Amino acid sequence: MIRHCDEQPPPPSTRVEVAIVGSGCAGGTAAWVLAEAGKQVLVLEEGPDKSGAQFTQRDSEMYDQLYMDRGGRMTTDLSVSILQGRVLGGGGVINASDVVPIEDPVLELWQRRFGLSEWTAAALDAPRLRALEDLSANPIPEAMLNRNNQLLRQGAERIGASGHVMRHNRVGCAGMGTCLIGCPVSAKRNPRQVAIPAALSAGAEVWTRARVVRIVDGTPKRLIVRLLDAKGYRETGEVEVVADTVVLAANAIGSAALLSRSGLGNHHVGQHVSLQPQLPLLAEFDEPVVGFRGIPQAYAIDEGEHFDDTLGLWGYRIETIMGTPGIVASLLPYAGLAAKQAMTQYPRLAAALLLTPDEPTGRVEVTSSGRIQVDYELHANVVDRYRQAVKLAARAYLAAGARRVMVPSLPPVLFESEADLARIDAFPFRPAQAPLLSAHQQGGVRAGPSQSSAAADPTGQIFGSRGIYCWDSGLYPTSSSSHTMAPILATSRWLAERWLSQPLTP
Ligand SMILES: Cc1cc2nc3c(=O)[nH]c(=O)nc-3n(C[C@H](O)[C@H](O)[C@H](O)COP(=O)(O)OP(=O)(O)OC[C@H]3O[C@@H](n4cnc5c(N)ncnc54)[C@H](O)[C@@H]3O)c2cc1C
Numbered sequence: 429m430i431r432h433c434d435e436q437p438p439p440p441s442t443r444v445e446v447a448i449v450g451s452g453c454a455g456g457t458a459a460w461v462l463a464e465a466g467k468q469v470l471v472l473e474e475g476p477d478k479s480g481a482q483f484t485q486r487d488s489e490m491y492d493q494l495y496m497d498r499g500g501r502m503t504t505d506l507s508v509s510i511l512q513g514r515v516l517g518g519g520g521v522i523n524a525s526d527v528v529p530i531e532d533p534v535l536e537l538w539q540r541r542f543g544l545s546e547w548t549a550a551a552l553d554a555p556r557l558r559a560l561e562d563l564s565a566n567p568i569p570e571a572m573l574n575r576n577n578q579l580l581r582q583g584a585e586r587i588g589a590s591g592h593v594m595r596h597n598r599v600g601c602a603g604m605g606t607c608l609i610g611c612p613v614s615a616k617r618n619p620r621q622v623a624i625p626a627a628l629s630a631g632a633e634v635w636t637r638a639r640v641v642r643i644v645d646g647t648p649k650r651l652i653v654r655l656l657d658a659k660g661y662r663e664t665g666e667v668e669v670v671a672d673t674v675v676l677a678a679n680a681i682g683s684a685a686l687l688s689r690s691g692l693g694n695h696h697v698g699q700h701v702s703l704q705p706q707l708p709l710l711a712e713f714d715e716p717v718v719g720f721r722g723i724p725q726a727y728a729i730d731e732g733e734h735f736d737d738t739l740g741l742w743g744y745r746i747e748t749i750m751g752t753p754g755i756v757a758s759l760l761p762y763a764g765l766a767a768k769q770a771m772t773q774y775p776r777l778a779a780a781l782l783l784t785p786d787e788p789t790g791r792v793e794v795t796s797s798g799r800i801q802v803d804y805e806l807h808a809n810v811v812d813r814y815r816q817a818v819k820l821a822a823r824a825y826l827a828a829g830a831r832r833v834m835v836p837s838l839p840p841v842l843f844e845s846e847a848d849l850a851r852i853d854a855f856p857f858r859p860a861q862a863p864l865l866s867a868h869q870q871g872g873v874r875a876g877p878s879q880s881s882a883a884a885d886p887t888g889q890i891f892g893s894r895g896i897y898c899w900d901s902g903l904y905p906t907s908s909s910s911h912t913m914a915p916i917l918a919t920s921r922w923l924a925e926r927w928l929s930q931p932l933t934p
């Protein structure tokens with residue numbers, strides 16, 4: 429059963445076997461596995477439950493209702509916008525639906541450098557395949573490549589850069605183009621469509637508009653849960669949930685923040701955070717592109733992406749993207765009349781995101797006022813790869829016939845021919861100068877064999893807190909992939925199954 433706590437407040441105290449915080453890729457999957465095994469599971473989700481026409485395709489309503497901090501979460505220096513879902517089903521409800529699994533070399537690096545000796549390709553093979561099955565992963569059909577995607581591919585082919593059409597988790601997609609603010613025809617095979625219904629059928633209970641603000645360790649554990657109003661603006665009451673086992677699946681940042689807020693875990697909690705910041709790039713064409721219709725992100729130039737023996741996934745990747753009018757307007761480096769004029773070009777714009785895996789040097793803290801603070805410094809090696817990626821992407825767009833390519837920074841960096849490419853070398857990438865976006869947060873509850881290097885053991889159990897686990901991407905010591913949905917589905921299932929097969933001895 430789903431209890432919408434804004435309509436039907438729960439009793440003051442509820443006793444369960446397993447309480448799961450968060451209902452996204454990690455929490456939904458864990459709930460499904462544990463409920464099917466007969467565990468009494470309660471999923472606590474602070475977001476609302478939305479479906480069908482409730483995804484109104486309107487920027488202002490949907491960012492407000494479907495995103496953490498209403499889409500306004502930023503790093504402390506305002507350099508990186510941190511995008512995360514806040515809805516039943518989590519980020520899968522508002523993501524771009526690309527399916528890119530975790531690759532063997534990443535797992536090998538985690539074994540070699542971070543001591544995760546059990547996280548082997550062989551151990552994770554079945555869960556990785558199962559994740560693809562649960563996502564109904566399939567290649568994006570050629571007929572669904574809109575002009576935005578075709579142009580990047582055309583340009584890549586003309587300059588001889590390698591690329592590919594990606595896999596996605598859409599079934600029955602109507603090409604409405606608003607994937608990042610929810611799919612009105614439920615075409616995404618996301619946790620809200622797959623894991624949550626399966627968990628409910630297996631007997632799990634789900635509460636929405638239920639925010640866990642603190643976990644009190646002990647036997648059993650107590651979770652302090654604040655109930656929210658229908659819009660999620662105000663707290664309307666407080667109840668407690670008592671559980672034998674707690675699973676954190678609140679997203680890398682949310683899980684680390686909840687541990688900090690509860691005073692749990694060691695000094696690695698909140699450390700080693702990777703944001704994989706993405707730099708947007710816009711290209712203006714004379715022809716109509718109409719990138720806001722159809723699948724926004726289907727093609728990737730993979731020329732610059734590679735594995736590095738010590739750093740893991742490295743280099744950069746260039747992927748198409750398109751946003752709804754509000755998000756595109758917010759990214760343009762203009763105000764007033766100039767912004768209005770720039771938006772008249774919206775139908776002629778193509779857009780890409782330049783995605784750079786990074787070293788996990790970010791930090792999550794909770795301030796004395798209770799706010800989540802994310803500190804992140806843009807490293808020279810990331811800036812260097814932005815410059816390489818900008819040059820390659822700009823060359824591709826110019827080869828495809830763009831009249832102008834723009835990094836929408838302050839001030840904008842413009843390219844009208846290849847002779848202009850060196851302009852990006854002079855752009856300093858000072859804090860908050862370029863509108864960087866993070867969609868793939870990882871780390872913050874790093875897993876490892878010992879307290880000296882990690883916040884959780886390889887099973888996800890928090891050091892110092894028996895029976896409290898983190899099963900989301902907070903555990904990852906480096907970037908798992910260029911995209912995180914398929915990796916999280918796989919590792920969450922694997923960790924839940926391991927937990928079932930190796931129960932804790934008191
Ligand atoms: C705009 C965007 C586009 C993306 N595109 C892709 C893509 O194309 N392919 C891909 O593979 N990945 C993509 N991702 C990343 C991917 O969607 C996420 O990594 C993934 O959904 C994270 O899963 P999760 O279960 O760890 O966390 P989430 O899915 O974020 O779920 C965590 C849930 O916990 C809830 N929560 C947090 N704190 C609390 C609390 N204290 N109490 C109760 N509930 C709480 C949140 O409301 C949220 O619903 C994208 C992400 C974004 C934001």
Ligand code: SF4
Pocket residue numbers: 598600601602603604605606607610611612613614615616722723724
């Ligand atoms: S493009 Fe497809 S998946 Fe995205 S919102 Fe439209 S119908 Fe849904």
